[in-house]
Amino acid sequence: MENLNVNTQQNAAILSALQIPRMLPLKQVIYYTGLSSTTIYDMLDKKSNRYDPTFPIQVKLSKGRVAWVESEVAEWIENKIAARVH
Template structure:
């Protein structure tokens, strides 16, 4: 989408300023993390022995549909990589 900037009389793209978070479905989270769906859901369940408070919580998009924020999954993976060195 192009808008006309009244100060410069030039077209400016609004897409370059808008950062929409990318949402990942469960299958992609499983692929990127190498975890099963069962493990992922146990990691976000506070009552589970596998609960991991650092693992990103899913976002409910609609009834029966959830996804995870890509940047949060990336940060979690990067944290695991950094932690292995210590």
């Protein structure tokens, strides 16, 4: 029984070390940021007036499918909150 407990603890340690990044589809990025899809893509377009180099870049998952790394979106939102003028 003690051996089983050690294996369980080791597995838990391995899983916590191997945190898989969570990916957000566009709909969730829209929801969390309050931005429209047009604004999001404008913020990613270097030719746009709304270009924001701090906005997270999407990851191409497959042909026609992109997503954003949840932690990067969260960090961008936190930075916007921290930068606001009181």
